[in-house]
Amino acid sequence: MMNEPILQMKNLEIDFKTYAGTVKAVRKVSFDVFEGETLAIVGESGSGKSVTNQAIMKLLPQPPAIYAGGEILFGGSNILEKSEKQMERIRGNEISMIFQDPMTSLNPTMKIGKQITEVMLKHKKISSGDAKKRALELMDLVGIPNPKKRLNQYPHEFSGGMRQRVVIAIALAADPRLLIADEPTTALDVTIQAQILEVMKDVQKNSRTSIIFITHDLGVVANVADRVAVMYAGEIVEIGSVDDIFYNPQHPYTWGLLGSMPDMNADKKEELRTIPGSPPNLVDPPRGDAFAARNPRAMKIDFEKSPPMFEAGKDHYAKTWRLHPAAPKTEVPEIIRNRYMQYNGGDQ
Amino acid sequence: MAEPILTVKNLQKHFGAKNNPLKAVDDISFHVMPGETLGLVGESGCGKSTTGRTIINLYDKTGGEVEFDGRNNDRLSRKEQKQFHQKLQMIFQDPYASLNPRMTVFEILEEGYDIHKLYKKKKERRERIYGLLESVGLNREHANRYPHEFSGGQRQRIGIARALSFDPKLIIADEPISALDVSIQAQVVNMMKNIQKERGLAYLFIAHDLSMVKYISDRIAVMYKGKIMEIGDAADLYERPVHPYTKSLLSAVPQPDPHSEKDRRRISYDADMHEYTEDEELELRDFGNNHLVYCSKKEYDSWKA
Incomplete structure (x- = not known):
């Protein structure tokens, strides 16, 4: 294609x-x-x-x-x-x-x-x-x-x-x-x-x-x-095929978006996952990762330096330090792990 | 079993000329139990908002009865009317248009107390309003803005705080989250659910977003052209829809799942498909488990089978 x-x-x-x-x-x-x-x-x-x-x-x-x-x-x-x-x-x-x-x-x-x-x-x-x-x-x-x-x-x-x-x-x-x-x-x-x-x-x-x-x-x-680009605070934070984004999302903001929408099979007893806070003011954009302030799993570097686009797979990129080879393994929310399980044809 | 907080019987609301009226709400009946959420869904123009507005007397009804908290709406003394206006509240869709831009948040929340002459002591009123703000996740510093x-x-939170100011028993929420972003929608919905749990109030939740309605509602009523087509427990209605209109509506909702989207088949609905004859009586018929469907006797027999 x-x-x-x-x-x-x-x-x-x-x-x-x-x-x-x-x-x-x-x-x-x-x-x-x-x-x-x-x-x-x-x-x-x-x-x-x-x-x-x-x-x-x-x-x-x-x-x-x-x-x-x-x-x-x-x-x-x-x-x-x-x-x-x-x-x-x-x-x-x-x-x-x-x-x-x-x-x-x-x-x-x-x-x-x-x-x-x-x-x-x-x-x-x-x-x-x-x-x-x-x-x-x-x-x-x-x-x-x-x-x-x-x-x-x-x-x-x-x-x-x-x-x-x-x-x-x-x-x-x-x-x-x-x-x-x-x-x-x-x-x-x-x-x-x-x-x-x-x-x-x-x-x-x-x-x-x-x-x-x-x-x-x-x-x-x-x-x-066919492909999806996710934008946040004036930047593309993740881009990839539709399957990459829905079944193998890498950026915490993409997780947040996918998590806050109930699908028709959502369990009612569970609270909807929300993204805390609100987007940053772009008059004075944050120095580091723009999403860091709303990301409960943010690392120190997220607040200090804006991450580059890291390759997450073929034609799949995400702008997050968690994909840096030296980054510690971050915990992935359960709702996203469930999505990973549906992803056939790729590793995590 | 407890008494319903709201009972609507044969409610009608017509607009326009008497000889050729537009029947926006055409003879509908339902009830809402204390502490439950009834979702009212349908496409634009189906009469769902008119239903909500007629119940709360923003429109004069054309016919039928509304019974709230055990009292018929038509036969209220002045005092009871005041009570009615306190205990039945509304949240509107547009958080930009529903708050007076020239009033501070404090003034907005205070207005109702002025009208009803409640909490007259300054300190008492202030504490009350700060409490309202905190219950919707804002704080007292916001009051003077x-x-x-x-x-x-945040504006929608203010609208909710205003609706909560008289400890209502029922809130009619007319598309309260449609104007908000997805992640903010989730915040507001979670908050509405928590408030319901704490205070035991009931919601009539009017919306067109079917996934969110399913999530928040205990029961759901589907409206089409002024009539209720189907009403039942949320899960039951979504998993086993009976009326072809409900099926069509559900089949049109896109899911955040590319795999299932690829094989999704949309079911279309044409009101002529029923081929009702003149002498057939159409009404909501019981399919068991409080699941009612608007149909003819003939359809009932074939759908039930």
Whole structure:
């Protein structure tokens, strides 16, 4: 599956100037996105996951945002060096985005058909007749019944789930190489969410589009992702295949996330495991491991020096000192040991 | 067996024109026992929040009866009404919108005591409010701050402290954790469970997150289009759902387990599948073990088998 990455993010740093000081929202984030894969990015609010991805589209207003360092290579050139005019050729064409709220991401005064064809007419050499034909195909692809009639309707005539399908159709209209989906199902009911996830997986199978899927719902991640990056306090703390992250997690923060979510078989008598405290203030990020203050198993070095990414397995990395060869063996919580047991095809 | 703390009988709440009303709550009945948690789940628009709001009189009901703590809600003296408003409390979904931004935490918690003319001595009131803050994991230094100085999870704690201020017997919690991050959700849920254990209060827990509802609830009611489709013990309902809607809802919940996700089959539900005829009587029928399912006699016979 692994071939050339279509997108390479290298040491991206983004700051925000605020009255309270400079917030270091994204702190040296690096990852690759390969053709045809889905990379899920998980993390809590404020972890920097949305900001990182808005940078790929260069959507952050400057000021307050400052691209403080790093590069985002797409098709061999650095997005951060492109002019606004060059970006217009990329946005919606080579990279497109789906937002969380289908209620606000469509234009309420424009017919659905026009909103879908607009993208194609702007970016492709295509007649309006062909664009319309393609729009009908796309609506069919994302599972909107009766597309001929729906084409001439306005957003308010669509339900939330149907609107999100329209948004996906628009995002796919110009055959993008990369689709960034920022919490695309969070505002939807579970049954509708399940349908939308199926649509996205089908689309990907047919088009080989790469997807970056941003979410905080680990159930959704388990459903859609090939690889997962876990973000905390503006950094990627662990990245690996979906199996690595769910069955062989190495970073204590990943443990905390997996532990605090009850699965359907959770024992009710047991308390949910919580992560104590709250994330650090990124105006003045901690010197050591950003998670150390909330980690009951933190070592002395965790407070003093920020750990590098350690290799935990093939294509599996975690930013924690416990993977240092000289580190003492840390005790793994039971709930995570149970997950290790489900992990076939690898040692601990 | 003890008496239920809350009994809802044939509750109806209609919106809009009389001749063509939207039946948001359409003739539902259930009860909540003292100290238990009843989860009320369903998709947006199914009427679960309207049910909670109608019970606590935020909406005037269209029909039916609500009996709280042994007294019928329609026949309360003024004094009993006051009692009702103290002992039945609510926690709201949005911790940002449900606290007055211009009041300090102390003022927010004090407001109810002013209205009900309780704890009038300054010192007594202060101790009472500090005690409330401590019971939700905050401390007395927080009392003089304003809501914007708190995170979402802390604000929800303030909302819970406010709901606890009159030692309620039942709290209606309308999506109390939906707006919070996963790790914070767990903190709030654990705290709600501990408070319940200490004080023996009951919750009507309204939510759409089915894994969390299963974890916190003793019993669960599933709503669809204003009606209760199925109600039963939490484990029983999750392991042996009977109604096709419940099955469909459960099959749609993604689990944090990639292996099981790979083979998950979603069951879809279409209300037309029942093919009810005009003369069939639809009601909640008992499948044993307090597990009730909304169905026709014919369905009852075939599902029961």
